[in-house]
Amino acid sequence: xxxxxxxxxxxxxxxxxxxxxxxxxxxxxxxxxxxxALERDFPDHAFVTDMVLGAVRRSxxxxxxxxxxxxxxxxxxxxxxxxxxxxxxxxxxxxADYAAIHATVEASWRFDERLAGFxxxxxxxxxxxxxxLLDELRSQPLALRESHPDVLVDSWMRAYGPAKTIEICAAxxxxxxxxxxxxxxxxxxxxxxxxxxxxxAGLKAAVHPIEPGAIVIGHGARPSDLPGFADGGFIVQDxxxxxxxxxxxxxxxxxxxxxxxxxxxKTLQIAALVGPTGRVIAADAREDRLVRLRAxxxxxxxxxxxxxxxxxxxxxxxxxxxPDAILLDVPCxxxxxxxxxxxxxxxxxxxxxxKAICIEQLAIxxxxxxxxxxxxxxxTCSIQPEEDDGIVRAFLARNKGYALERSExxxxxxxxxxxxxxxxxxxxxxxxxx
Numbered sequence: 230x231x232x233x234x235x236x237x238x239x240x241x242x243x244x245x246x247x248x249x250x251x252x253x254x255x256x257x258x259x260x261x262x263x264x265x266a267l268e269r270d271f272p273d274h275a276f277v278t279d280m281v282l283g284a285v286r287r288s289x290x291x292x293x294x295x296x297x298x299x300x301x302x303x304x305x306x307x308x309x310x311x312x313x314x315x316x317x318x319x320x321x322x323x324x325a326d327y328a329a330i331h332a333t334v335e336a337s338w339r340f341d342e343r344l345a346g347f348x349x350x351x352x353x354x355x356x357x358x359x360x361x362l363l364d365e366l367r368s369q370p371l372a373l374r375e376s377h378p379d380v381l382v383d384s385w386m387r388a389y390g391p392a393k394t395i396e397i398c399a400a401x402x403x404x405x406x407x408x409x410x411x412x413x414x415x416x417x418x419x420x421x422x423x424x425x426x427x428x429x430a431g432l433k434a435a436v437h438p439i440e441p442g443a444i445v446i447g448h449g450a451r452p453s454d455l456p457g458f459a460d461g462g463f464i465v466q467d468x469x470x471x472x473x474x475x476x477x478x479x480x481x482x483x484x485x486x487x488x489x490x491x492x493x494x495k496t497l498q499i500a501a502l503v504g505p506t507g508r509v510i511a512a513d514a515r516e517d518r519l520v521r522l523r524a525x526x527x528x529x530x531x532x533x534x535x536x537x538x539x540x541x542x543x544x545x546x547x548x549x550x551x552p553d554a555i556l557l558d559v560p561c562x563x564x565x566x567x568x569x570x571x572x573x574x575x576x577x578x579x580x581x582x583x584k585a586i587c588i589e590q591l592a593i594x595x596x597x598x599x600x601x602x603x604x605x606x607x608x609t610c611s612i613q614p615e616e617d618d619g620i621v622r623a624f625l626a627r628n629k630g631y632a633l634e635r636s637e638x639x640x641x642x643x644x645x646x647x648x649x650x651x652x653x654x655x656x657x658x659x660x661x662x663x
Contacts, residue, residue, distance in 0.1 A: 242328060245273045246313060246336040249280045253309035256285060256572060263572060275449045279404065283320055284312040285571040286402050289376040291315045293369070294362050298354040299347070306340040307348065314352045318359060326356055371395060375402060381564070381577050388614050389640070396642035397612070401567040401574065406445050406645055409452060409463040410494075412529060413501035414442030414471055423463055430456045439644055440468035461529035466494040469565070469639050469649035473608035474498045476635060476653040477556050482506040486552040488542040488597060489559055491518030493525040499556065500531040510550065512540040542593045546600075554604040555597045559590045561611035565641055565648020587615055594624050598631060601656070605631065608651040612640055617650040624654075632657050 252266045263285055267278050284291065291312050302308035310333055317329035330352045337348040355362065366374050372382040375398035385394040411419035420436065424444055427434035432455065433447030443466070452458055452465045474495055479485055479502040490496045490511035500509045511526070513519055516539055526535045540546060542557065562583060563573040576582070594607050607624075609616050621633060636652035 242332040243335045245277050246333050247339045249277045249313050250309040252281050253284050254305045257305045280313050282571040284316045287376045298351045303344055307344050310337055311351055315355055318356050377574050400641040403568055405568045408443045408445050408467055410443050410466045411463050413498055426456050437468050443468040464494050464497050467647045469647040470494055472649050473606050473651040476651050477554055477606040479503050483553040484508045486510045486555045488512050488557050491522040493522040497529050500535050509535045511535055511537045514541045543596055550600055552602045555602045556606050557593055557597055558608045559593050561609040561616050562613055563610055565610045565612045590620050591623055598628055603656050605654045606651055610649050612648040621652050
Protein backbone atom coordinates (compact mmCIF):
# COMPACT_ATOMS: atom_id res chain seq x y z
CA UNK A 230 0.00 0.00 0.00
CA UNK A 231 1.34 3.44 -0.90
CA UNK A 232 0.64 6.71 0.84
CA UNK A 233 0.75 9.19 -2.04
CA UNK A 234 1.12 9.60 -5.78
CA UNK A 235 4.87 9.79 -5.34
CA UNK A 236 4.75 6.05 -4.61
CA UNK A 237 6.17 5.85 -1.11
CA UNK A 238 5.23 2.90 1.09
CA UNK A 239 2.68 3.91 3.70
CA UNK A 240 5.10 3.71 6.62
CA UNK A 241 7.62 5.86 4.78
CA UNK A 242 4.90 8.40 3.96
CA UNK A 243 4.07 8.73 7.66
CA UNK A 244 7.75 8.90 8.60
CA UNK A 245 8.34 11.67 6.04
CA UNK A 246 5.53 13.75 7.49
CA UNK A 247 6.87 13.24 11.01
CA UNK A 248 10.30 14.41 9.83
CA UNK A 249 8.82 17.47 8.13
CA UNK A 250 6.69 18.37 11.16
CA UNK A 251 9.69 18.12 13.51
CA UNK A 252 11.66 20.57 11.35
CA UNK A 253 8.76 23.01 11.00
CA UNK A 254 7.98 22.79 14.75
CA UNK A 255 11.58 23.63 15.57
CA UNK A 256 11.35 26.66 13.30
CA UNK A 257 8.09 27.76 14.96
CA UNK A 258 9.70 27.57 18.40
CA UNK A 259 13.16 28.93 17.73
CA UNK A 260 13.14 30.52 14.24
CA UNK A 261 16.06 28.21 13.40
CA UNK A 262 16.76 27.93 9.69
CA UNK A 263 14.79 24.99 8.22
CA UNK A 264 17.17 24.78 5.24
CA UNK A 265 20.02 23.86 7.59
CA ALA A 266 17.98 21.06 9.13
CA LEU A 267 17.29 19.80 5.62
CA GLU A 268 20.99 19.36 4.88
CA ARG A 269 20.84 16.05 6.76
CA ASP A 270 20.40 12.90 4.71
CA PHE A 271 17.12 11.01 5.22
CA PRO A 272 14.72 8.96 3.07
CA ASP A 273 12.45 10.80 0.62
CA HIS A 274 14.55 13.93 0.94
CA ALA A 275 12.94 15.75 -2.00
CA PHE A 276 9.39 15.27 -0.71
CA VAL A 277 10.25 16.35 2.83
CA THR A 278 12.15 19.38 1.52
CA ASP A 279 9.23 20.49 -0.67
CA MET A 280 6.79 20.11 2.22
CA VAL A 281 8.95 21.90 4.81
CA LEU A 282 9.93 24.86 2.64
CA GLY A 283 6.42 25.18 1.25
CA ALA A 284 4.84 25.13 4.71
CA VAL A 285 7.25 27.81 5.92
CA ARG A 286 6.87 30.00 2.83
CA ARG A 287 3.08 29.77 2.84
CA SER A 288 2.65 29.75 6.63
CA UNK A 289 0.64 32.99 6.75
CA UNK A 290 -1.86 31.90 4.10
CA UNK A 291 -2.00 28.37 5.52
CA UNK A 292 -2.65 29.68 9.04
CA UNK A 293 -5.46 31.82 7.65
CA UNK A 294 -7.07 28.67 6.21
CA UNK A 295 -6.46 26.48 9.28
CA UNK A 296 -7.85 29.07 11.67
CA UNK A 297 -11.22 28.84 9.96
CA UNK A 298 -11.59 25.47 11.71
CA UNK A 299 -9.24 25.65 14.71
CA UNK A 300 -9.29 28.46 17.24
CA UNK A 301 -5.94 27.50 18.76
CA UNK A 302 -3.05 25.08 18.32
CA UNK A 303 -2.56 22.56 21.16
CA UNK A 304 1.23 22.23 20.61
CA UNK A 305 3.89 23.52 18.19
CA UNK A 306 4.20 19.99 16.73
CA UNK A 307 0.48 19.81 15.99
CA UNK A 308 0.55 23.27 14.47
CA UNK A 309 3.48 22.15 12.30
CA UNK A 310 1.59 19.04 11.21
CA UNK A 311 -1.46 21.12 10.30
CA UNK A 312 0.71 23.50 8.26
CA UNK A 313 2.25 20.55 6.43
CA UNK A 314 -1.15 18.89 5.94
CA UNK A 315 -2.82 22.06 4.69
CA UNK A 316 0.11 22.71 2.36
CA UNK A 317 -0.35 19.26 0.82
CA UNK A 318 -4.08 19.79 0.32
CA UNK A 319 -3.88 23.35 -1.03
CA UNK A 320 -0.60 23.50 -2.93
CA UNK A 321 0.94 20.04 -3.55
CA UNK A 322 -0.86 18.73 -6.62
CA UNK A 323 1.28 15.59 -6.72
CA UNK A 324 -0.01 14.26 -3.39
CA ALA A 325 -3.27 12.34 -3.22
CA ASP A 326 -5.85 13.89 -0.87
CA TYR A 327 -6.41 10.57 0.90
CA ALA A 328 -2.67 10.20 1.59
CA ALA A 329 -2.28 13.81 2.69
CA ILE A 330 -4.93 13.38 5.38
CA HIS A 331 -4.37 9.82 6.53
CA ALA A 332 -0.56 9.92 6.65
CA THR A 333 -0.63 13.29 8.42
CA VAL A 334 -3.16 12.03 10.97
CA GLU A 335 -1.07 8.92 11.56
CA ALA A 336 1.95 11.15 12.02
CA SER A 337 0.09 13.04 14.76
CA TRP A 338 0.14 9.86 16.88
CA ARG A 339 3.90 10.30 17.11
CA PHE A 340 3.38 13.57 19.01
CA ASP A 341 0.07 13.10 20.86
CA GLU A 342 -2.36 10.36 19.84
CA ARG A 343 -5.16 12.12 21.72
CA LEU A 344 -5.05 14.91 19.12
CA ALA A 345 -5.40 12.68 16.05
CA GLY A 346 -9.13 13.40 15.87
CA PHE A 347 -8.48 17.15 16.03
CA UNK A 348 -5.96 16.97 13.17
CA UNK A 349 -8.30 14.79 11.13
CA UNK A 350 -11.26 17.15 11.59
CA UNK A 351 -9.31 20.28 10.60
CA UNK A 352 -7.77 18.72 7.49
CA UNK A 353 -11.07 17.20 6.36
CA UNK A 354 -12.76 20.60 6.70
CA UNK A 355 -10.03 22.17 4.60
CA UNK A 356 -10.42 19.49 1.93
CA UNK A 357 -14.23 19.75 1.97
CA UNK A 358 -14.08 23.54 1.50
CA UNK A 359 -10.89 23.72 -0.57
CA UNK A 360 -12.33 25.45 -3.65
CA UNK A 361 -14.10 28.05 -1.54
CA LEU A 362 -11.00 28.68 0.57
CA LEU A 363 -8.80 29.17 -2.47
CA ASP A 364 -11.35 31.52 -4.08
CA GLU A 365 -11.55 33.59 -0.90
CA LEU A 366 -7.78 33.61 -0.53
CA ARG A 367 -7.36 35.02 -4.03
CA SER A 368 -9.49 38.01 -3.02
CA GLN A 369 -7.35 38.81 0.05
CA PRO A 370 -4.68 41.56 0.11
CA LEU A 371 -1.45 40.64 -1.68
CA ALA A 372 0.64 40.12 1.46
CA LEU A 373 -1.85 37.59 2.85
CA ARG A 374 -2.62 35.66 -0.31
CA GLU A 375 1.08 35.41 -1.22
CA SER A 376 2.10 34.86 2.41
CA HIS A 377 4.51 37.73 3.07
CA PRO A 378 4.75 40.26 5.91
CA ASP A 379 2.82 43.47 5.22
CA VAL A 380 5.88 45.62 5.92
CA LEU A 381 7.94 43.81 3.29
CA VAL A 382 5.29 44.03 0.59
CA ASP A 383 4.73 47.71 1.42
CA SER A 384 8.45 48.41 0.94
CA TRP A 385 8.43 46.78 -2.50
CA MET A 386 5.28 48.64 -3.48
CA ARG A 387 7.08 51.91 -2.77
CA ALA A 388 10.28 50.85 -4.53
CA TYR A 389 8.99 48.91 -7.54
CA GLY A 390 5.24 49.45 -7.90
CA PRO A 391 2.30 47.01 -7.73
CA ALA A 392 2.93 44.96 -10.89
CA LYS A 393 6.56 44.18 -10.10
CA THR A 394 5.75 43.49 -6.43
CA ILE A 395 3.19 40.86 -7.48
CA GLU A 396 5.86 39.19 -9.63
CA ILE A 397 8.40 39.24 -6.79
CA CYS A 398 5.95 37.66 -4.33
CA ALA A 399 5.01 34.94 -6.81
CA ALA A 400 8.70 34.20 -7.47
CA UNK A 401 9.37 33.93 -3.74
CA UNK A 402 6.78 31.16 -3.47
CA UNK A 403 8.05 29.16 -6.44
CA UNK A 404 10.26 26.13 -5.89
CA UNK A 405 13.77 27.18 -6.99
CA UNK A 406 15.63 25.29 -9.66
CA UNK A 407 19.05 23.87 -8.88
CA UNK A 408 21.77 25.40 -11.02
CA UNK A 409 25.45 24.61 -11.33
CA UNK A 410 28.34 26.33 -13.06
CA UNK A 411 31.56 25.11 -14.59
CA UNK A 412 34.88 26.61 -13.47
CA UNK A 413 35.11 29.18 -14.85
CA UNK A 414 31.55 29.98 -15.87
CA UNK A 415 32.88 32.03 -18.80
CA UNK A 416 34.17 28.88 -20.56
CA UNK A 417 31.40 27.96 -22.99
CA UNK A 418 33.13 24.71 -24.03
CA UNK A 419 33.35 23.48 -20.44
CA UNK A 420 29.70 24.35 -19.88
CA UNK A 421 28.57 22.47 -22.99
CA UNK A 422 30.70 19.45 -22.09
CA UNK A 423 29.25 19.37 -18.58
CA UNK A 424 25.68 19.45 -19.92
CA UNK A 425 26.48 16.58 -22.26
CA UNK A 426 28.15 14.54 -19.50
CA UNK A 427 25.16 14.88 -17.17
CA UNK A 428 22.65 13.98 -19.88
CA UNK A 429 24.72 10.96 -20.93
CA ALA A 430 24.50 9.76 -17.32
CA GLY A 431 20.72 9.62 -17.67
CA LEU A 432 20.03 12.84 -15.77
CA LYS A 433 18.56 16.07 -17.10
CA ALA A 434 20.59 19.23 -17.65
CA ALA A 435 20.22 22.30 -19.86
CA VAL A 436 21.93 25.65 -20.24
CA HIS A 437 20.13 28.35 -18.24
CA PRO A 438 17.74 30.41 -20.43
CA ILE A 439 19.20 33.77 -19.32
CA GLU A 440 22.72 33.07 -18.01
CA PRO A 441 24.73 31.01 -20.54
CA GLY A 442 27.35 30.24 -17.90
CA ALA A 443 24.86 28.33 -15.71
CA ILE A 444 23.27 24.91 -16.05
CA VAL A 445 19.82 23.93 -14.77
CA ILE A 446 19.58 20.34 -13.55
CA GLY A 447 16.41 18.29 -13.32
CA HIS A 448 14.14 18.55 -10.28
CA GLY A 449 15.03 16.08 -7.54
CA ALA A 450 18.61 15.51 -8.69
CA ARG A 451 21.20 16.03 -5.97
CA PRO A 452 24.35 17.87 -7.08
CA SER A 453 26.59 15.47 -5.15
CA ASP A 454 25.26 12.62 -7.31
CA LEU A 455 26.10 14.31 -10.63
CA PRO A 456 29.13 13.26 -12.65
CA GLY A 457 31.97 15.71 -12.09
CA PHE A 458 31.07 16.68 -8.53
CA ALA A 459 33.78 14.69 -6.75
CA ASP A 460 36.55 15.94 -9.03
CA GLY A 461 35.52 19.59 -8.74
CA GLY A 462 34.07 19.87 -12.21
CA PHE A 463 31.37 22.30 -11.12
CA ILE A 464 29.87 24.17 -8.20
CA VAL A 465 26.26 24.78 -7.13
CA GLN A 466 25.49 28.41 -7.80
CA ASP A 467 22.46 30.51 -8.76
CA UNK A 468 23.00 32.59 -11.92
CA UNK A 469 22.43 35.83 -9.99
CA UNK A 470 25.59 35.21 -7.94
CA UNK A 471 27.66 35.53 -11.11
CA UNK A 472 26.73 39.21 -11.40
CA UNK A 473 29.32 40.34 -8.86
CA UNK A 474 32.07 38.21 -10.43
CA UNK A 475 31.29 39.65 -13.87
CA UNK A 476 31.57 43.19 -12.51
CA UNK A 477 34.82 42.37 -10.70
CA UNK A 478 36.26 40.93 -13.96
CA UNK A 479 39.20 39.04 -12.41
CA UNK A 480 42.33 38.94 -14.57
CA UNK A 481 45.02 36.34 -14.83
CA UNK A 482 47.77 36.80 -12.26
CA UNK A 483 45.84 39.18 -10.01
CA UNK A 484 45.63 39.01 -6.23
CA UNK A 485 42.01 39.29 -5.15
CA UNK A 486 40.49 39.45 -1.68
CA UNK A 487 37.11 37.79 -1.22
CA UNK A 488 36.35 39.31 2.17
CA UNK A 489 33.06 37.52 2.96
CA UNK A 490 33.86 34.33 1.12
CA UNK A 491 31.97 31.38 2.67
CA UNK A 492 30.68 29.04 1.37
CA UNK A 493 32.99 29.76 -1.54
CA UNK A 494 31.10 29.76 -4.82
CA LYS A 495 32.39 33.16 -5.90
CA THR A 496 35.84 32.36 -4.49
CA LEU A 497 36.16 29.37 -6.82
CA GLN A 498 35.02 31.34 -9.86
CA ILE A 499 37.58 34.04 -9.07
CA ALA A 500 40.30 31.43 -8.56
CA ALA A 501 39.52 29.87 -11.93
CA LEU A 502 39.74 33.25 -13.64
CA VAL A 503 43.00 34.49 -12.04
CA GLY A 504 44.64 31.21 -13.03
CA PRO A 505 47.63 29.42 -11.50
CA THR A 506 49.69 32.62 -11.41
CA GLY A 507 47.02 34.49 -9.44
CA ARG A 508 46.09 34.42 -5.79
CA VAL A 509 42.78 34.57 -3.94
CA ILE A 510 42.55 35.43 -0.25
CA ALA A 511 39.27 33.96 0.96
CA ALA A 512 38.25 35.32 4.35
CA ASP A 513 35.25 34.89 6.60
CA ALA A 514 34.54 35.79 10.22
CA ARG A 515 33.07 32.46 11.35
CA GLU A 516 35.12 29.32 11.75
CA ASP A 517 32.13 27.03 11.13
CA ARG A 518 31.65 28.63 7.71
CA LEU A 519 35.34 28.25 6.90
CA VAL A 520 35.05 24.46 7.21
CA ARG A 521 32.74 24.31 4.20
CA LEU A 522 34.80 26.92 2.35
CA ARG A 523 37.99 24.86 2.77
CA ALA A 524 36.19 21.72 1.61
CA UNK A 525 34.98 23.46 -1.56
CA UNK A 526 38.44 24.85 -2.32
CA UNK A 527 39.98 21.40 -1.86
CA UNK A 528 37.37 19.69 -4.04
CA UNK A 529 38.00 22.17 -6.85
CA UNK A 530 41.75 21.61 -6.63
CA UNK A 531 42.54 25.28 -6.00
CA UNK A 532 44.52 24.89 -2.78
CA UNK A 533 47.64 26.20 -4.51
CA UNK A 534 46.07 29.56 -5.35
CA UNK A 535 43.48 30.13 -2.58
CA UNK A 536 44.47 31.12 0.94
CA UNK A 537 41.64 30.63 3.43
CA UNK A 538 41.76 32.76 6.56
CA UNK A 539 39.53 33.80 9.42
CA UNK A 540 39.04 37.56 9.48
CA UNK A 541 36.40 40.13 10.35
CA UNK A 542 35.67 42.22 7.26
CA UNK A 543 34.86 45.21 9.50
CA UNK A 544 38.33 45.25 11.10
CA UNK A 545 41.80 45.98 9.67
CA UNK A 546 43.64 42.79 8.61
CA UNK A 547 46.20 41.40 11.06
CA UNK A 548 48.77 41.14 8.26
CA UNK A 549 49.20 43.65 5.43
CA UNK A 550 47.16 42.86 2.33
CA UNK A 551 47.72 44.46 -1.05
CA PRO A 552 44.96 43.13 -3.29
CA ASP A 553 44.43 44.28 -6.85
CA ALA A 554 40.68 43.95 -6.37
CA ILE A 555 38.19 43.12 -3.60
CA LEU A 556 34.86 41.34 -3.60
CA LEU A 557 32.47 42.18 -0.76
CA ASP A 558 29.46 39.86 -0.77
CA VAL A 559 28.20 41.34 2.47
CA PRO A 560 25.72 39.96 5.03
CA CYS A 561 22.22 41.17 4.16
CA UNK A 562 18.50 40.67 4.72
CA UNK A 563 18.31 37.97 2.00
CA UNK A 564 15.20 39.49 0.44
CA UNK A 565 16.43 38.49 -3.02
CA UNK A 566 16.69 34.79 -2.19
CA UNK A 567 13.47 34.14 -0.32
CA UNK A 568 12.43 31.20 -2.46
CA UNK A 569 15.60 29.44 -1.26
CA UNK A 570 15.62 30.80 2.29
CA UNK A 571 12.00 30.22 3.10
CA UNK A 572 12.15 31.71 6.59
CA UNK A 573 13.92 34.96 5.64
CA UNK A 574 10.66 36.82 4.98
CA UNK A 575 9.52 36.20 8.55
CA UNK A 576 12.76 37.61 10.00
CA UNK A 577 12.59 40.90 8.10
CA UNK A 578 12.60 43.81 10.55
CA UNK A 579 13.02 47.29 9.03
CA UNK A 580 13.15 49.12 12.34
CA UNK A 581 16.03 47.32 14.05
CA UNK A 582 17.54 44.47 12.06
CA UNK A 583 17.67 46.30 8.71
CA LYS A 584 19.28 49.37 10.25
CA ALA A 585 21.89 47.22 11.99
CA ILE A 586 22.64 45.37 8.76
CA CYS A 587 23.12 48.63 6.86
CA ILE A 588 25.54 49.92 9.48
CA GLU A 589 27.55 46.70 9.17
CA GLN A 590 27.50 46.80 5.36
CA LEU A 591 28.83 50.36 5.23
CA ALA A 592 31.51 49.53 7.80
CA ILE A 593 32.70 46.58 5.68
CA UNK A 594 32.82 48.71 2.53
CA UNK A 595 34.69 51.54 4.20
CA UNK A 596 37.17 49.14 5.80
CA UNK A 597 37.87 47.54 2.42
CA UNK A 598 38.49 50.93 0.83
CA UNK A 599 41.48 51.45 3.16
CA UNK A 600 43.35 48.55 1.53
CA UNK A 601 43.97 50.57 -1.63
CA UNK A 602 42.61 48.08 -4.18
CA UNK A 603 42.03 49.35 -7.71
CA UNK A 604 38.56 47.82 -7.87
CA UNK A 605 35.95 46.96 -5.24
CA UNK A 606 32.70 45.15 -5.93
CA UNK A 607 30.02 45.50 -3.27
CA UNK A 608 27.23 42.94 -3.57
CA THR A 609 24.16 41.69 -1.71
CA CYS A 610 21.43 39.11 -2.22
CA SER A 611 18.96 41.77 -1.09
CA ILE A 612 16.56 43.86 -3.15
CA GLN A 613 16.02 46.45 -0.42
CA PRO A 614 17.06 49.94 -1.66
CA GLU A 615 18.53 50.76 1.77
CA GLU A 616 21.08 47.95 1.40
CA ASP A 617 21.86 48.57 -2.25
CA ASP A 618 21.76 52.06 -3.72
CA GLY A 619 21.48 53.49 -0.21
CA ILE A 620 24.86 52.05 0.82
CA VAL A 621 26.42 53.12 -2.49
CA ARG A 622 25.33 56.72 -1.94
CA ALA A 623 26.45 56.73 1.70
CA PHE A 624 29.88 55.37 0.78
CA LEU A 625 30.48 57.83 -2.05
CA ALA A 626 29.42 60.74 0.16
CA ARG A 627 32.08 59.81 2.73
CA ASN A 628 34.85 58.49 0.51
CA LYS A 629 36.23 60.45 -2.42
CA GLY A 630 38.92 57.88 -3.18
CA TYR A 631 36.51 55.75 -5.23
CA ALA A 632 33.99 56.40 -7.98
CA LEU A 633 31.02 54.29 -8.99
CA GLU A 634 31.71 52.65 -12.34
CA ARG A 635 28.52 50.60 -12.66
CA SER A 636 25.75 49.00 -10.63
CA GLU A 637 23.07 46.46 -11.46
CA UNK A 638 19.99 45.05 -9.72
CA UNK A 639 18.35 41.71 -10.52
CA UNK A 640 14.82 41.23 -9.19
CA UNK A 641 13.41 37.76 -8.49
CA UNK A 642 10.41 38.36 -10.70
CA UNK A 643 9.41 36.30 -13.71
CA UNK A 644 12.97 35.34 -14.62
CA UNK A 645 14.42 32.07 -13.27
CA UNK A 646 17.04 33.78 -11.10
CA UNK A 647 17.35 34.94 -7.52
CA UNK A 648 17.53 38.62 -6.69
CA UNK A 649 20.92 40.29 -6.38
CA UNK A 650 22.64 43.66 -6.42
CA UNK A 651 26.23 44.56 -7.27
CA UNK A 652 28.17 47.82 -7.61
CA UNK A 653 31.67 48.28 -9.03
CA UNK A 654 33.85 51.02 -7.52
CA UNK A 655 37.16 52.06 -9.09
CA UNK A 656 39.93 53.91 -7.28
CA UNK A 657 40.34 57.53 -8.34
CA UNK A 658 43.46 58.40 -6.34
CA UNK A 659 41.70 61.30 -4.67
CA UNK A 660 42.12 61.70 -0.92
CA UNK A 661 39.33 60.36 1.22
CA UNK A 662 37.03 62.88 2.80
CA UNK A 663 37.43 63.00 6.58
